[in-house]
Amino acid sequence: MSSLPLRVCHECDLVSAVPPLACSESARCPRCQHELMARKRAPAQQSLALAIAAVVALVTSLAFPFISFSARGIERAISLTDAVAILSTGNYTLLAVVLWMVLLLLPMLYLGMVIVIHTALLLDRRPPRGMLMLRTLRHIEHWMMADVFLIGVLVSLVKILSLASIGFGVSFWAFCLFVVLMLLITRSVDRDWLWQVMAPEPTPPAHATTGRTAVSQKLAGCPVCGTVNDYHHHEPCYCRRCGEKLHMRRRHSVQKTLALLVVSVLLYIPAMVLPIMTVSSLNETTTQTVIGGVLLLLDHGDYPIAAIIFLASVVIPVAKLLALFWLCIKVGRPQPWRPEVRMTLYRITEFIGRWSMIDVFVVALLAALVQLGVLMHVSAEPGIIAFGAVVILTMIAAMSFDPRLIWDAADHADLEYDVSDKNDPEHDNISTFSLQPVVAGKAQDMGQ
Numbered sequence: 001m002s003s004l005p006l007r008v009c010h011e012c013d014l015v016s017a018v019p020p021l022a023c024s025e026s027a028r029c030p031r032c033q034h035e036l037m038a039r040k041r042a043p044a045q046q047s048l049a050l051a052i053a054a055v056v057a058l059v060t061s062l063a064f065p066f067i068s069f070s071a072r073g074i075e076r077a078i079s080l081t082d083a084v085a086i087l088s089t090g091n092y093t094l095l096a097v098v099l100w101m102v103l104l105l106l107p108m109l110y111l112g113m114v115i116v117i118h119t120a121l122l123l124d125r126r127p128p129r130g131m132l133m134l135r136t137l138r139h140i141e142h143w144m145m146a147d148v149f150l151i152g153v154l155v156s157l158v159k160i161l162s163l164a165s166i167g168f169g170v171s172f173w174a175f176c177l178f179v180v181l182m183l184l185i186t187r188s189v190d191r192d193w194l195w196q197v198m199a200p201e202p203t204p205p206a207h208a209t210t211g212r213t214a215v216s217q218k219l220a221g222c223p224v225c226g227t228v229n230d231y232h233h234h235e236p237c238y239c240r241r242c243g244e245k246l247h248m249r250r251r252h253s254v255q256k257t258l259a260l261l262v263v264s265v266l267l268y269i270p271a272m273v274l275p276i277m278t279v280s281s282l283n284e285t286t287t288q289t290v291i292g293g294v295l296l297l298l299d300h301g302d303y304p305i306a307a308i309i310f311l312a313s314v315v316i317p318v319a320k321l322l323a324l325f326w327l328c329i330k331v332g333r334p335q336p337w338r339p340e341v342r343m344t345l346y347r348i349t350e351f352i353g354r355w356s357m358i359d360v361f362v363v364a365l366l367a368a369l370v371q372l373g374v375l376m377h378v379s380a381e382p383g384i385i386a387f388g389a390v391v392i393l394t395m396i397a398a399m400s401f402d403p404r405l406i407w408d409a410a411d412h413a414d415l416e417y418d419v420s421d422k423n424d425p426e427h428d429n430i431s432t433f434s435l436q437p438v439v440a441g442k443a444q445d446m447g448q
């Protein structure tokens, strides 16, 4: 039995052994290429420095004017906190809540935990409630949307550029810096190292064998800390290292995903038919639907922005709904495509989903910014709430789909996966690995 740590791939369920990794190296699943473990250079110092810088950038971006807007002799400058306040005093409490979560609550929670954990570890202490914080970090990572918001800001500006002149405040640039820092932080946090320092990994069950699926050995890999656990069917099963609830397969994954998809389709109809915003000025009042907004941009000759909005608001949600429906229907049936192809489809679906929030942010920002009384006034309409709900529900649908189901049909038809490239499978029971350097060379430089 090898003493190398074992990992269960969260996407295809294959059990593999991870060889020792040097800085900036990562180990990928030999079957589906999902990243199993990655070593970061100076993870504590780097993450701490980035997180402190990000908090400073975020506080700066909330404290000063974000955008100034002048039309017909009236000038108006708003900060991000003003934008949220304006939305919450109007009839847009839901939009205000979404904006507040995305801009402040979740990033602050995330950064606060990164700072507390890494400071404690650098001082050779165990952070209080460290395991709970590490688990929470993992769960809220998907909901960081500062980068999507920034694109939403740029699109809103293009939309009102023909009506008014725009100026960027200090906060806007601070927010751009914050977006870059957030991207770097999510790459610099070395989860595996953090778990190892907090709670050394227990030895895997003696019967765990590499090159086979976990389900076939009654094992379950922890989705949060990576530990390989024995799985007992008769009772709820929890990770023996971090306490996370374990599932061999997410329960009723296909049914839950399908239910969420059906609701999304039903909401997509009002999202497309109902107006998303009303623009009132001295001489006219126009209401815009999602498609109407795209056509208006085309009319003004803003082709790239029209393409972005069309892609984000129409193509991506529809493609995502169709892809998830197709994946759900095909689970457990003879497959026309190889699992690798379906896996790529699933990963793309999961990755692009949040970008559909662009239009929601555009309307929220315009409704907060363009408030010049009778001169010009933008208000949000019910269509945008339906649209936001579609985006969030399809994101949850993608998360509730269990990608391991894609591989199960192939596994039942006798493993398609070829483990023949092992040097000596009888002698050393470890499947092969591709060691790949972590792509972000930038992340290395930041911590120096």
Ligand SMILES: [Zn+2]
Binding pocket: 009, 010, 011, 012, 013, 014, 029, 030, 031, 032, 033, 034
């Ligand atoms: Zn895999």
Ligand SMILES: [Zn+2]
Binding pocket: 222, 223, 224, 225, 226, 227, 239, 240, 241, 242, 243, 244
């Ligand atoms: Zn765990």
